[in-house]
Amino acid sequence: xxxxxxxxxxxxxxxxxxxxxxxxxxxxxxxxxxxxxxxxxxxxxxxxxxxxxxxxxxxxxxxxxxxxxxxxxxxxxxxxxxxxxxxxxxxxxxxxxxxxxxxxxxxxxxxxxxxxxxxxxxxxxxxxxxxxxxxxxxxxxxxxxxxxxxxxxxxxxxxxxxxxxxxxxxxxxxxxxxxxxxxxxxxxxxxxxxxxxxxxxxxxxxxxxxxxxxxxxxxxxxxxxxxxxxxxxxxxxxxxxxxxxxxx
Amino acid sequence: xxxxxxxxxxxxxxxxxxxxxxxxxxxxxxxxxxxxxxxxxxxxxxxxxxxxxxxxxxxxxxxxxxxxxxxxxxxxxxxxxxxxxxxxxxxxxxxxxxxxxxxxxxxxxxxxxxxxxxxxxxxxxxxxxxxxxxxxxxxxxxxxxxxxxxxxxxxxxxxxxxxxxxxxxxxxxxxxxxxxxxxxxxxxxxxxxxxxxxxxxxxxxxxxxxxxxxxxxxxxxxxxxxxxxxxxxxxxxxxxxxxxxxxx
DNA sequence: TGTAGGTATGAATCCGACT
DNA sequence: AAGTCGGATTCATACCTAC
Numbered sequence: 001x002x003x004x005x006x007x008x009x010x011x012x013x014x015x016x017x018x019x020x021x022x023x024x025x026x027x028x029x030x031x032x033x034x035x036x037x038x039x040x041x042x043x044x045x046x047x048x049x050x051x052x053x054x055x056x057x058x059x060x061x062x063x064x065x066x067x068x069x070x071x072x073x074x075x076x077x078x079x080x081x082x083x084x085x086x087x088x089x090x091x092x093x094x095x096x097x098x099x100x101x102x103x104x105x106x107x108x109x110x111x112x113x114x115x116x117x118x119x120x121x122x123x124x125x126x127x128x129x130x131x132x133x134x135x136x137x138x139x140x141x142x143x144x145x146x147x148x149x150x151x152x153x154x155x156x157x158x159x160x161x162x163x164x165x166x167x168x169x170x171x172x173x174x175x176x177x178x179x180x181x182x183x184x185x186x187x188x189x190x191x192x193x194x195x196x197x198x199x200x201x202x203x204x205x206x207x208x209x210x211x212x213x214x215x216x217x218x219x220x221x222x223x224x225x226x227x228x229x230x231x232x233x234x235x236x237x238x239x240x241x242x243x244x245x246x247x248x
Numbered sequence: 249x250x251x252x253x254x255x256x257x258x259x260x261x262x263x264x265x266x267x268x269x270x271x272x273x274x275x276x277x278x279x280x281x282x283x284x285x286x287x288x289x290x291x292x293x294x295x296x297x298x299x300x301x302x303x304x305x306x307x308x309x310x311x312x313x314x315x316x317x318x319x320x321x322x323x324x325x326x327x328x329x330x331x332x333x334x335x336x337x338x339x340x341x342x343x344x345x346x347x348x349x350x351x352x353x354x355x356x357x358x359x360x361x362x363x364x365x366x367x368x369x370x371x372x373x374x375x376x377x378x379x380x381x382x383x384x385x386x387x388x389x390x391x392x393x394x395x396x397x398x399x400x401x402x403x404x405x406x407x408x409x410x411x412x413x414x415x416x417x418x419x420x421x422x423x424x425x426x427x428x429x430x431x432x433x434x435x436x437x438x439x440x441x442x443x444x445x446x447x448x449x450x451x452x453x454x455x456x457x458x459x460x461x462x463x464x465x466x467x468x469x470x471x472x473x474x475x476x477x478x479x480x481x482x483x484x485x486x487x488x489x490x491x492x493x494x495x496x
Numbered sequence: 497t498g499t500a501g502g503t504a505t506g507a508a509t510c511c512g513a514c515t
Numbered sequence: 516a517a518g519t520c521g522g523a524t525t526c527a528t529a530c531c532t533a534c
Contacts (some may be wrong), residue, residue, distance in 0.1 A: 109377040113361035129357040131379050132392040133420040142415035143409075145378040145402055145447070148419025154393055161391075162510060168388035168525065171396025200392070224390040232387070299508085300521055308507050315505085321499045323507085354509060387506045388525045398507075427505080427530070464507060 014227040018237045025092035033202035039106040085191045092121030097157045102199045105153045115153050126155040133174040156245035183213030193219035216239030219248045262475040266485045269457035269478045282452035287354040289323035291330045318434045318483040338370030345405045350447045353401045363401045374478035375403040381422040433462030441467035462488030469495045
């Protein structure tokens, strides 16, 4: 068992950890990862509160389309605890990241301002907001602009030299969601994650503290990077492990 | 003279005001416009004050650019005064807007969080962030994601009924900037403005307190809307007037 | 009218030198 | 030592010119 674990450690380009990312991150050493690419739960503030209240809010439909909450609830506790929690795990990410490591954090339009706040509160330098254009594969709303994009808060741990063996990257990624490519209700296309991972170099270690079904890891492995993933839900942890093992 | 003015008022689908928008807006009556679509100075760019303080012509067009365009002012505020100033003119816009009027405010990635703050501080309901994808015609940066998009903070004055005679709108607009279509250093393509203006109905009065070279107005007139524009710079005011007169 | 090839452009940013 | 200044950089696309 111990030997098998050792062999895995040496051979596999990935490792998955099962548990709460705040706790797992604390066990990772300082300055040990080259990049962070992650897709945290967007409205966790609400989830936290309902956790405390002992019931879950139905935030997602079965089809996988996200149901937005109505116009601003004015309940600041949600927003504040979301911000606080984000700052905690981002601070751990900061410690674990090497100097100059790039970081990409997904968010939606509603949480974008908070995300840029906590991103910088944790110490990262904010360097832009690339856009995932889901292309007209989203729910149209009459008289309004479609919520057709998700946003990626991008930056680095401290200065980030221009010349580091990485080419020029686009700023908008028009990529359709394919249902077949979707193992998690908020799962991102592997093709999209591959585009983001181009901000790293082959061989780099990419950390995803909210691995979900492991799309970041699949993209990392397929492009010659190494991967460290953390996932709390048993079922998604299993799916991620399975998908990653298929892609070695 | 007075008669001519009256005739103009009755015939022309637009009116341009020359002056500071804070002062001009105060002279507009309450609840008199159907929509606001505008592109204020971003006061963005540059980690150093001196980078922001430069002339707008040099700030935005350095790097071998040959075509010279007039500079514009009001683009050198720091974050706090930018926020304060935005709240002032947005509050006036709020007063001038009819109940339920949609509003679109352009911003860049750096000022996006501040813009959503002042937008709501002025009383508007925030409803989304449609994206202008400038498509790969932007300055590339090695090792980073290109700043390839600008953002539109979208919302309304109070509730906005879904059924109001307006169709479904996209959430990302991939539109290239054409030189021939650019009369201002930061001018927006008329085609883009036409897409945004679809959030209004034909015959609606669209207000742009930072009219610049008048692209919003041109789009408004070409799509059968009426237009009220305000511009402070004499040279751009003249350009806007000329372009609008050509499009009646 | 069409094609090919050269050039201009971009709502910046980095970095070293200097005050 | 924090703040300023100025030169170098990046490449896909649009536009222009020549044939």
